[in-house]
Amino acid sequence: MSGLLTRPVHNLKALYYGSPIYRLALLGRAPDQVLQAPTDPWPGDAENGRAMAEGRWRLAGQTLTFDPRDGTPEWYPDAAWTGWLEELHGFVWLRDLREMGSNSRQVARHALAGWMADCGSWDRFAWRPDILGRRLVAWLTHGGFLMNGADALFRRRFLQSLAEQTRHLSRVVTAGPEGLGRIAAVKALLYAGLSLPGQEKRFAQAMRLLEHELDRQMLGDGGQRERNPGVQFLLMRDLVDMRLALIASKKPVPDWLQQTIDRAAPMLRFYRHGDGGLALFNGAQEGRADLIDNVLAIGQATGKPVSRAQHTGYERLAARKTLILVDAAGPPHADFAANAHAAPLAFEMSVGAERLIVSMGAWRGADSAWREAARATAAHSTMGVDDKDAVELRKDGSLGRVPRKVLVERHEEDGAQLLTLSHDGYRPLGRLVHHRTLYLSADGEDVRGQDVIEGPGGEQFALRFHLHPDVQAAVIQNGAGALLRLPSGEGWRLRMSGGVLSLTDSIYLGTGVMRRSQQVVISGGLNGERTEVKWALTRVPPPAKKKRRTARVDEDAPVLE
Secondary structure, X not given: OHHHHHHHHXXXXXXXXOOHHXXXXXXXXXXXXXXXXXXXXXXXXXXXXXXXXXXXXXXXXXXXXXOOOOOOOOOOOOOOOHHHHHHHHHXXXXXXXXXXXXXXXXXXXXXXXXXXXXXOOOOOOOOOHHHHHHHHHHHHHOHHHHHOOOOXXXXXXXXXXXXXXXXXXHHHOOOOOOOHHHHHHHHHHHHHHHHOOOOHHHHHHHHHHHHHHHHHHEOOOOOEOOOOHXXXXXXXXXXXXXXXXXXXXXXXXXXXXXXHXXXXXXXXXXXXXXXXXXXXXXXXXXXXXXXXXXXXXXXXXXOOOOOEEOOOOEEEEEEOOEEXXXXXXOOOOHHHOOOOOOOOOOEEEEEOOEEEEEOOOOOOOOOHHHHHHHHOHHHOOXXXXXXXXXXXXXXXOOEOOOXXXXXXXXXXXXXXXXXXXXXXXXXXXXXXXXXXXXXXXOOOOEXXXXXXXXXXXXXXXXXXXXXXXXXXXEEEHHHOEEEEEOOOOOEEEEEEEOOEXXXXXXXXXXXXOOEEEEEEEEEEEOOOOEEEEEEEEEEEOOOOOOOOOOOOOOOOOOOOX
């Protein structure tokens, strides 16, 4: 019944927020200045800033072009997808204009003036709590950049809008999306409380809400409930930002905030491959290794990654240069599953600074078909049945069928590591259970696996190994194996039994740009009882360099003319 009541209540609130009465309720005394505003310590993209100044706005994987003579984008262009609009109205792109240098202030002020004229009153989308929160943080941290040299009219309107948006956010801060969106709204209240005269009560409200949200969102091992490495990074960045803001304002950093940072940092390190980027689970992309380094350094949290993240649901096998990360749980709780992927027991593997076995990644752009394809079980390095997902991902973002049990056992002996895992996500389709065993030798040069589908039925299975685009692959031994060659020249031989091996095309989205790649697929039919595929990855040393033969010089030998 509560679900049936939610929409009418939201509609009534929308009518009120959009009314002239509520517009009057937001009015009040505007601040005459921004006090010591928190800084934005993260670099912008100067090239993107120049493109925006020329009318090309690339946000969330989509580029839209506007008349550069106007200098202002359309706030709701028909061609824009939701992610583009979220980034546009969130104003995080101000740091790109700041980085651009010359003429950037004029471009930024012109865009802000346009937004205040068109969207300065309550708007269902632009004033959504998470978008409003990111916009307030961007405006406050760039206040000096925006107001330095501005005329009195712009300053007055800017400060008035800051005050009005803060008043509204304080009333709806917990009404927005879960996860990072909730943190963004709370962070904005905290910044407003520190920066705007007369808003001190917002600071106390924000600190109470932040402690509550971290209790809700953070798991015992330091992971965040979305189980998304990219979200872990962004959350860590928000926490570090707030810690810096408190220190700059000479406010004490609460123990619970510092302890959350201290626990979140090792989990962020846990998610990193040898190249410094992130694993591609549950909607993550690689990210920039230098920014991840900066977050960890500024956070001053030195904890090392553990081998097991049991609360978050991941396992980490590491030996010498070889690293394997395994998704060892079902999807996140429904409240945090809007971007969840259907990939129980999927794994990724890197060797040194080179990725070998990967997931497809996540698509950010206007094409919703690619977003859904990247979330499918087939987009990950695991076993699928009849091209069906191990987790039912509904088009409205909710989850249908999910695994009831995901079991994990870990054994270690003399440096060798063994994982035994299973999930029953396919049980409703035919009482099928997927068992997976992963073994890593102590020297890191021998990886072995066994995938078993247990249960009746005559469906088809496909065991996939998605390869990084830089990996060269060739089928060998008359189809009994494949040779995988890393850019460094190091090779890994894949051998298998229990299916038919093929090398097919794939797509890699890990860097935010679509790249062609390949995948090794082992396929076959279920035998109706217990279908077993065994495979092994063994390191093949690079070809030895031929030694140059040096002629022996005989000092007494005659000279030949």
